[in-house]
Amino acid sequence: MSISPARRVAYGVLRAVHDGDxxxxxxxPSRIRQARLSPADAALATELSYGALRMQGYDDRxxxxxxxxxxxxxxxxxxxALRLGVRQLLGMRVPAHAAVDESVSLVTAAGRKRATGFANGVLRTVSRSTPDQWRARVLAGLDGDELLAAESAHPTWVVEAFRAALAAEDAAAELPELLAADNVAPRVALVALPGLAEPAELGAPGGVSPVAAASPGGDPAALPPIASGRARVQDEGSQLAALALSRARPISPGERxxxxxxxxxxxxxxxxxxxxLGGAVLEANELIPARAGLVRRALEVFDPPPVVHEGDAVAFGRDHPGEYDRILLDAPCTGLGALRRRPEARWRKQPSDLAELVPLQAAxxxxxxxxxxxxxxxxxxxxxxxxxxxREQVAxxxxxxxxxxAVDTPAVLAGIATRDLGLPASPSAQLWPHRHGTDAMFIQLLRAA
Structure with a gap:
């Protein structure tokens, strides 16, 4: 049986993720463009790739x-190949014969012809039971956070961390809703750079950010404001994080x-x-040269573009005492708030990552x-x-x-967001996918004496 272009692309993405990090x-997106997939095939390749990666823990069981x-x-x-087949059988409206036959064909195309009988047997076995029957088998004997982790395809330690974060807001009961939101593909959010573009040029208004628009569909790069660099693809939580700093108080010309x-x-x-727009001057710093190059490209639209320094951020801060009026520290972190958009991240991160990240964030x-x-x-x-x-870093x-x-960050955001965010009384602001439609972005404004 021939293999559809969408399934070839999805399989190639899974192999690159698992074999090449x-x-x-x-x-x-680049694989879709290279394969010249139709919009329908591009959507299928996306659903296959992201679905198999998100639900990997469940499907592996x-x-x-x-x-x-x-x-x-x-x-x-x-x-x-089995992961792609199981995801189609249990989570997509794909005929069983197509899911099984094309997945087995992927095994052959990968040079594992001797394993085709095994793959066929496994997928036929899966196809003979309903998704509900498989769910009962997967969850048998589990309870508490282990059950939630298995059912929602999250590592248990991530579920425990989410529970603790929600409990700090007396909202632990929302945990299942948050886990479910993590497994839904987010809508593509766009940002119109103030003074260069307007949200109305991009599409329908965004959900919470005043400079956001919802993508009308298709490749965002085809929109003229994005093609010219006047607008970007950016999660609305990230937009609010930047705006919290820039709009917390009026800008005085000459600020650095x-x-x-x-x-x-x-x-x-x-x-x-x-x-x-406010007469301030931005500088940027980035440690990794390749990422510094991305920053320079992101700032090319400005004339003149802001200066981008390359080097260790800890040393940079210490070498420039008292020089800046506003600083954004978007700190390296586990990225657990962006699992909707980075489907493989939940399986790559480990609790041991915190041992390196927490001291770095403090420094x-x-x-x-x-x-x-x-x-x-x-x-x-x-x-x-x-x-x-x-919260622990801030304290x-x-x-x-x-x-x-600590500055009352929810109050600042209340004057920026386009709707009531319903943030609890706290100096910090924690955004959530299930409440705000954003990544789980944490924002704390601090003021020097």
């Missing part, structure tokens, strides 16, 4: 039961702003547009405080709701710097 959200062996004992090339960890440059571009915060001038504003932002990366930095004060 590729990022699906970056790789898939099904595969292990159907195969009678752990998935670690299955050749990776065969396993990825800094995006301390700027790569890949999305927030830097929005800040640069805001600074330009970056200290460096940013050093670089902040008297009365200056610092926005500490993470795309993670994990308490160790959010610790306030303890280390007695002159630093």
């Amino acid at each position: 590729a990022y699906a959200n970056l790789l898939l 099904v595969i292990a039961l159907a195969a009678g062996r752990p998935v670690e004992k299955i050749d990776p090339e065969v396993l990825d 702003w800094l995006d301390l960890c700027a790569g890949p440059g999305g927030k830097a571009a929005l800040l640069a547009a805001e600074a330009r 970056l915060l200290d460096a940013a405080v050093v670089a902040l001038g008297p009365g200056g504003l610092l926005a500490y932002v993470t795309c993670s709701p994990h308490p160790a990366e959010t 610790a930095v306030l303890g280390r710097h007695p002159g630093l004060r």
Whole structure:
């Protein structure tokens, strides 16, 4: 049986993710363009790729039961074909014969012809039971967070972290809703850079950001404002994080702003547009040369473009004491708040990652405080709701710097957002996919003495 172009693309993406540590959200669009897929096939390739990666933990449990062996004992090339087949059988409206036959053909095309009988047997076994029957088998004997983790295809430690973050708002009961939201493809959000474009040029208004628009569909790069660099694809949570810093108070001409960890440059571009309108000057810093190049490209639309420094952010902050009026610290983090858009991330991250990230975040915060001038504003932002990366970091930095004060960030956002965000009373703001339609972005404004 021939293999459809969409399934070839999806399989190629899975292999690149699992064999080459590729990022699906970056790789898939280029693979779709290279294969010249029709809009219908592009949508199928996207649903297949993202669905198989998001639901990998759940589907692997099904595969292990159907195969009678752990998935670690299955050749990776065969396993990825099985994952695509199982996702079609259990989560998509695809005829069973097409899901089975084309997945087996992928095994042959991958050079694993001797495994075709095994793959066919596994998928036929899966096809003989309903999704509800498989769900009962997968969840048998599980309870609590382990059951939620298995059912929602999240690692248990991530579920526990989400529970703790929601519990801090007395909202632990929302955990199933949050996990479900993580498994729904987010709508594509666009940002019109202020002074360069208007949201009305891009599509329907966004959900919460005043400079956002909802993508009308298709390739966003085909829209003239995006093609010219006057608008970008950007999650609305990221937009609000940048706007919280730029619109927390009026801009005084001549202010110096800094995006301390700027790569890949999305927030830097929005800040640069805001600074330009208010007569401020933005600078950016990025450690990794390739990412610094992305920042420069993101800022090319401005004349002259902001200066982009390359180097360690901790050293940069310490070397520029008291020089900046506003600083954005979008800190390196686990990225648990963006699992909707980065489907493979939930399986790559480990609790041990926090052991490296938490001290780094603390060092970056200290460096940013050093670089902040008297009365200056610092926005500490993470795309993670994990308490160790959010509230605990803020409490610790306030303890280390007695002159630093927490700004009522929900109040600032209330004056920016296009609708009531329903944020609880707290100095910090935690956005959520299931409440706000954004990534789970954490934002805390801090003010120097």
